[in-house]
Amino acid sequence: MSASRSQNSRAGIDLGGTKIQAAIVGDAGTVLGSARCATPVEGGPASIVTALAEMVREAAKSAGTPIPARVGIGTPGSVDARREGVTGARNLSGFDGVVPLATLLAAELRSRDDARHQVVLGNDVGVALDAEARFGAGADLGSFIGIWWGTGVGGGVVLRGERWSGRGAAGEIGHVVVAMGGRLCPCGRKGCVEAYAGRRAVEERARRLRDRGARTKLFKIAAKKDKTRLTSGVWADALEDGDELAERLIGRAVHALAAGAASAVNLLDVEGVVIGGGLGTRLGEPYAERIAAAMQPHLFRDERPPVVRVSKLGDFGGAIGAAML
């Protein structure tokens, strides 16, 4: 049993700025075993590679299999054409310049294990979207747009069941321009969706407004939760509590996401929009409905709007997608 499992199963790791999620995944996208830890914030690539190896080992143990021969990693930043190295993953400790992440993890696994493992990299949001397309919220949709609403706003475009990557960098729905000459985005450009909707940008806006005297419970809630940042959970609690500033800022985020999504739908006339990411999955269905409602006045063919859904695989999407690499 465990031998046949190990033949068909693959390992996937979702490497995020906050957490590392590993999973052993079967043919139908089912999670056979998993493990998770906080992403090391010190020690550079070496400590992150050690953590990746440990998590994949633990996940295999929980699945009752050896570590599968193929290991995929979904990583932030840009993955090179050979799918071995990553650049620009600024959220990860010491990831300046090119990091040969696949080679490093393969060596680390081999150092404690007789078997050889093939390690392949993919973009974190891209692989999560692949998983949703195959096993999740997009499985019944021929074409859809994914909007990953988190610290930033990532995304992707799936056409005829396959992710469209263009010259390698397609899917930047967070940098669709919704306000000419508008607010400064963390990316340095002006008026992008992310400038109004990304968790980092909205948090910065909340701090500035509080410093100017705006009343809000956001920072009290964060302190009570022992958080230095306004995490998705903090926003969710503040909204539930009826906090006016939180409502105003998230309302603005919903409108920006909707304008960007409607623009993409007017351009591509896809069947659906799938909302994922930290804030997207935390705020869930009611906010997917708000986004759908805010898209409506911008849709060119408003008599048949696309379906708008929350991602189905949630926290496991990235690891499942990485396993499919």
Place this chain on the structure above:
Amino acid sequence: MSASRSQNSRAGIDLGGTKIQAAIVGDAGTVLGSARCATPVEGGPASIVTALAEMVREAAKSAGTPIPARVGIGTPGSVDARREGVTGARNLSGFDGVVPLATLLAAELRSRDDARHQVVLGNDVGVALDAEARFGAGADLGSFIGIWWGTGVGGGVVLRGERWSGRGAAGEIGHVVVAMGGRLCPCGRKGCVEAYAGRRAVEERARRLRDRGARTKLFKIAAKKDKTRLTSGVWADALEDGDELAERLIGRAVHALAAGAASAVNLLDVEGVVIGGGLGTRLGEPYAERIAAAMQPHLFRDERPPVVRVSKLGDFGGAIGAAML
């Protein structure tokens, strides 16, 4: 010679609100003969169908061939799935509800000619884009966005050499939102590219500003040219003359087109942008360069911007594309 020509050639007609352009087109997209007239503004579908038949007959005569067995029409509005009827072509006299344009033209041709003709409809901008993809400015590009800058702003998306139509209505780059809560668009929505860039919208803005006392030669130039509208030629003359209002309004249009184009490029990472339409081809290369420059600050991958070009087939693009239907 003329017999072999007629076997391989096809007829295409570009039916616009202003003019009807017919062409007999050979295998390589070459125009073997053509004819053009003003679109009848009275008499409804019947008078337009008569004009279409006359133009295709004249074009065949100038090519020295009989009317080809296959005739394609590029029309404004929405074409039905059987490619026989058109709805919503509001710029055409009496085109309310569904007009069975293919059937009407086939009957008209048959009434004066022994042969049967198969008539097929396609969207006007769509077929022009198909022609550019196959024989024109997009022939060497794997993927590109077309922006048809005219009375309105139409467009399309070409991926792997084929136009992506989504659920049938993709390509509405003119209704990408570049200003949340922005200016009212002729389509009734707010903040679309077309609200800032479409000839109709910009003309209306110019009239309003003139009525409020803004100085401009735009309307004098139009009167001198015997035009009641601010045509592409009027805008070109005013810009050449250094008219400040014209420069300001077209500058704003360039920025809106650029923001919409950059959004599409950030989403799809295509290789190029092809600018067509009445204003686009009239203002030509210098304005394609201005659009490219205005896109640059919005591009997420600004180190390798897409090429930005003017359409190559110009006035014949629609007829050539219609012939390919």
